[in-house]
Amino acid sequence: MVKRIRVTCAIILEEGKVLSAQRSEVMALPLKWEFPGGKIEENESPEECLIREIKEELNLEIEIIERFQSNIHSYSPEKEIELIPFLCRSLGGNLVLKEHLNVVWEDVGNLKLLDWAEADIPILNFFIEWFYHKGLC
Ligand SMILES: Nc1nc2c([nH]c(=O)n2[C@H]2C[C@H](O)[C@@H](COP(=O)(O)OP(=O)(O)OP(=O)(O)O)O2)c(=O)[nH]1
Numbered sequence: 001m002v003k004r005i006r007v008t009c010a011i012i013l014e015e016g017k018v019l020s021a022q023r024s025e026v027m028a029l030p031l032k033w034e035f036p037g038g039k040i041e042e043n044e045s046p047e048e049c050l051i052r053e054i055k056e057e058l059n060l061e062i063e064i065i066e067r068f069q070s071n072i073h074s075y076s077p078e079k080e081i082e083l084i085p086f087l088c089r090s091l092g093g094n095l096v097l098k099e100h101l102n103v104v105w106e107d108v109g110n111l112k113l114l115d116w117a118e119a120d121i122p123i124l125n126f127f128i129e130w131f132y133h134k135g136l137c
Pocket residue numbers: 007008009027028029033034035036037038039040081083117118119120
């Protein structure tokens with residue numbers, strides 16, 4: 001039986017830049033870039049999870065704007081991840097790195113230059129399409 005883990009992640013967009021986070025050496029998928037977030041806990045909605053995770057990991061308050069389509073990805077045969085992305089904006093707070101090695105506000109046009117976690121690639125592609133389609137550049 002394949003175990004499915006549900007993970008939320010935040011695409012925090014600010015003036016054409018997206019907050020991109022690099023996982024630390026001690027995390028799973030070391031040094032890969034990701035949209036910050038984490039696993040949904042019992043009795044928690046995806047939205048509640050994301051707001052909690054972003055506060056815990058980065059000390060930021062966020063507002064959720066829109067949910068995008070999830071991506072289901074397997075890094076190993078016995079486990080799959082449902083990665084659930086949300087377009088967000090920052091409501092403030094002093095950014096503090098509590099778990100990640102690094103974060104950058106990356107131009108949407110340069111996002112693909114980072115070495116992303118595999119599960120993020122379809123989400124990244126969808127978001128970039130969405131961004132240019134909306135004429136936000
Ligand atoms: N947060 C996040 N996790 C991702 C992304 N892409 C991706 O493959 N993952 C994977 C890495 C992990 O296997 C899993 C989420 O784990 P996590 O370590 O971020 O979540 P967490 O903070 O709730 O974990 P934990 O340390 O409390 O167990 O999803 C992404 O963009 N954001």
